Amino acid sequence: MFTPTVRARLRGELIEAARADGEVVGAALVGSAATGREDAWSDIDLVLQVRSGVEPEEVADRWTVAFYERHGAAHHLDVVAGGVLYRVFLLASSLQVDVSFWPEDRFRATEPGFAVLFGEPQPSSEPAGLDVSQEVGKAWLYALHSRSAIARGRMWQATMMLDHLRDQLLVLACLRHGLNPHHGREADRLPPSVLDALRHARATTMALPELSRSHQALVRTLIDEVALYDHGLFAKLNAPLGVLSRFDA
Template structure:
């Protein structure tokens, strides 16, 4: 694994490259390092403001990361106007580079530290949609049940895990914790964490999958009651019906 010293050297080289690139008119650290909260395992997140079209600058930087820093692979996150390119360097060092138009260079959240360049005030990233998350909960428990009925055990395990993930996101939203990518999951109350643990699939045996699904339905219904009581009242009878059907199937009746 990479060392802190190796990561710091890469960060210094990235910044020097940005300062020397005439097409780059701004740079900012984001993520944990931007707010002095990074640790030994933190990756590197850098936003570059680009004057003119992005494609040529993205390609030029990609070639440089391969030749100068030994990047082994890269891939892109979807973004409307920016290119977010994620690189894997030797030693499992991750570098996330966001190439954004000059007019959109600015913080969209609290984890931002401008190194140079003029910042604007873009619209903040939207929070996850609680109503859509609630919809995903009932959708996923339904599909997990159907997969079990069809004997598709791997797919059932997938849907049960997805239910748990969305409960975590919905709970984080409700409690004002970081909601994206389970970043606030470790801050959830112990009682809820214990409930979530019961949804873990321990085996692809039918009985354990049925048990995990029942637990997932119970946890999802509980979080809906806390997050949106009115919606929970409408969905509770259906969730209870599915839970009863799952229990009957588990008992072979």
């Protein structure tokens, strides 16, 4: 397990590496370290501004070699969002390090916590919000699959689909209450009445009757959530969601 001291030392080394890299012209910290919320479990979030005319993927690949050779990386994955490459490293110590590689003309703050270390960022922009209608669509899609899995006696598939449905309900509730829905970061701040309903709706066993009960409770919660969000959408979805909550042949 990593310690805050080890994390701070590595962060310092990465910042110095960024300053010494001729193809990196700017850097910033984001996440908990930039907002004063860092604790013993926090990761490292470093944003790099890549010089114009240089491919960010090439810089990322060079940095990746260093992570494996010098910093004890065990694995990594890529996430591309908004045309920006986010490379996420898992170190042997279990420390997560996120390094994003931004084209020079796109380097900017997209969240409140953006502590510039060096370089000239572009004017900040608001991150694109989630499309609530799209998130509702994901929820009823998971509900469709949970219903059919239960009807077919596929307990593990049903359990997975019910978990996804519950996660979508958390996303919708967070959006309605103005909380950050990403990875459940602020789900614990939801009102007790919301969390209690989802807690009671969660299946306590993998027995089919209990999975059926959970499915029905979660779909009813989805109906309530849609009604609170948009009366027009509720008018369209109330009937099919009501049918979806049942297991009629």
